Amino acid sequence: MPRSVAEKPEKLSRIQTANRALITEAALEVFATEGYRGATIERIAERCGMSKTNLLYYFPNKDEIYRTVLAQTLEGWLDPFIEISPDADPEEALGNYIAEKVALSLDRPEASRLFANEIHRGAPLIHDFLKTELKDLVDEKAAVIRQWIDSGKLAPVDPYHLIFMIWATTQHYADFAVQVEAVMGRAPDTDEITQAITGMILKGARPA
Amino acid sequence: MPRSVAEKPEKLSRIQTANRALITEAALEVFATEGYRGATIERIAERCGMSKTNLLYYFPNKDEIYRTVLAQTLEGWLDPFIEISPDADPEEALGNYIAEKVALSLDRPEASRLFANEIHRGAPLIHDFLKTELKDLVDEKAAVIRQWIDSGKLAPVDPYHLIFMIWATTQHYADFAVQVEAVMGRAPDTDEITQAITGMILKGARPA
DNA sequence: CAAAAACTTGACCATTTGATAAAAAATGAC
DNA sequence: GTCATTTTTTATCAAATGGTCAAGTTTTTG
Known part of the structure; x- marks a missing residue:
């Protein structure tokens, strides 16, 4: 037994x-x-x-529940990011990524808020993950973006801040959904949000 | 006594x-x-x-401490937003606002995280505030932005999403500071962040 | 400086919370 | 159907937590 x-x-x-x-x-x-x-x-x-x-x-115990849920969340969080391919057209690759993140944010806002919460606490459980696995992955994608810039397909923006901007905006619609709805008087759908974000960011990153 | x-x-x-x-x-x-x-x-x-x-x-009691701290936070949070003036040049007005929010985020990240936390919980204490005072204020500033668009000073972007995007990006550097530092291997300063955000957003909102 | 008011401390209390142990109930293998 | 295994419940604990009370100490004020 x-x-x-x-x-x-x-x-x-x-x-x-x-x-x-x-x-x-x-x-x-x-x-x-x-x-x-x-x-x-x-x-x-x-x-x-x-x-x-x-x-x-x-x-x-409680800790084990938390670890399990957090691990599951991280997995789903990284997948679309990994997919960003250097061979694709930057507008399409980034546009797809943004669309996927927005869809995920509206579909599973709790996952986004859980992650945010872990970071707010100083990332006690995943600090190491951030500095190693995530950093390596971001470095890799930053190199891809830099390559796009070098070949004139993208305006010379800082790759890291571009990535942060995409994370920040897409997750905002999950983490601050209550505020968004209160302020707009309605809850915007995936298309509207994706449109708004890609419109602004992709134009901001478009070469002159 | x-x-x-x-x-x-x-x-x-x-x-x-x-x-x-x-x-x-x-x-x-x-x-x-x-x-x-x-x-x-x-x-x-x-x-x-x-x-x-x-x-x-x-x-x-605990609740009263929380209410006090939250009220103080909200005050400082709104001030720079209120300052956005219809008479100013949009790039300057928005640029200033972004710069102020970034400075605030780096200076008092706890305030930003406190606010985020209240929203994550479903805004139990400030839901009404969001739907009334904040909404009115945002409606007002959205009208200003729309006016800029109508007079050709700004590209036709959705004012609400533009505002959300500014909030999302500036607060990201407070709320996710741990992640930003872990991924970049260093902590970006106010100027660098302001530059990155204004560069991207203002270009994205610039008329054709 | 003395009385009054303001401030601080330490002992205490009811609930909540994470967690355990053992008995009871349900399930599955043969 | 019966026996072993798995699942659920009941009873219980110790620690943590929000909060009170009354006595002691310090500061202010007349």
């Missing part, structure tokens, strides 16, 4: 798979809105109709 | 003024990094070298 799922890293049963998915889904929302310390196991359990004790059968 | 400062809303003594300032300063940092629920009174007290009990002499 195992004390918890976490103690036997073998294959998961159907119930285990289902419940762990339920839990991470609920945890994502709670962590995203309340932050790591503000989130409680009980609240997560409530949100997936499970007792706190039962939840702790599937995850050994 | 008054039970607390909050109970007598008359003028504050020297010690009261000093200690309340100490507390709000410390509270800003703690709330900004830990979020509302994650922040503890004890931690705030520690950070200003005061006992929890003593702190509670100056503020009746």
Whole structure:
């Protein structure tokens, strides 16, 4: 009789798979809105109709839930970025990337807010990841952008700040959705946002 | 013998003024990094070298500390926005605004993160403020931008998204400072950031 | 300088919260 | 269907946390 799922890293049963998915889904929302310390196991359990004790059968502790959810989030976050190809036309490549990030932001705003929260806390769990894996990846894409600039396909903008600008604007519509809706009196859709961002940024980066 | 400062809303003594300032300063940092629920009174007290009990002499409860800090933050946040004048040249007016916001973001990143956190939680305390005061203010500035567009001084961009883009990019350097530094391997200064943002956005909004 | 007011401290309390242990219930293999 | 395994519940804890109270200390004021 195992004390918890976490103690036997073998294959998961159907119930285990289902419940762990339920839990991470609920945890994502709670962590995203309340932050790591503000989130409680009980609240997560409530949100997936499970007792706190039962939840702790599937995850050994709060920290492990958080790590799991954060890892999942990071994965989905990086994928579209990796796709940026040096062979493509810059406007198309960046336009696609922006469109994908906007779609993701509207589809899973909690993931974006969870990530933001981790950074706000000083990135205690992923500081190393940022300095190594993410940095390498950004360096790589910055080189691609620089190459586009050198071949006259892009105006001479700083690649890093261009990337930050894309991240900042796309994520803004997830992280500040409440403010956007309050100020506009309505919630803009994917197309409208993508249009606005690509229109501005791609024009700003277009060669003279 | 008054039970607390909050109970007598008359003028504050020297010690009261000093200690309340100490507390709000410390509270800003703690709330900004830990979020509302994650922040503890004890931690705030520690950070200003005061006992929890003593702190509670100056503020009746945690909520009141938060409200005070948030109100202070909102004030400083709006000021530069209000200054945007229809009479000025758009590039200069927007450029100035961006420069001021960047300076503020680097100078007081905690304020920016506190605000972000409030929004992440769904803006429980300021939802009404967003829908009324802020919306009115943004509507007003959007009208100014539209006027610039109509008189051919600006490309036909959506005023609201232009404003969001400025907010998103400038605040990004406060809220995601840890990530920016990790990825760039250094912390960009005010000038560099202002240059990058204005360069891109103002060019993107420049009439053809 | 003495009384009053303002400030600080330490002991205390009720809840909440992360977590454990063991019993009960449900599920699955044969 | 029965037995072993997995899942869920119930009871319980210790620590953390928001907050109170009353007594002590310092500062201000007449």
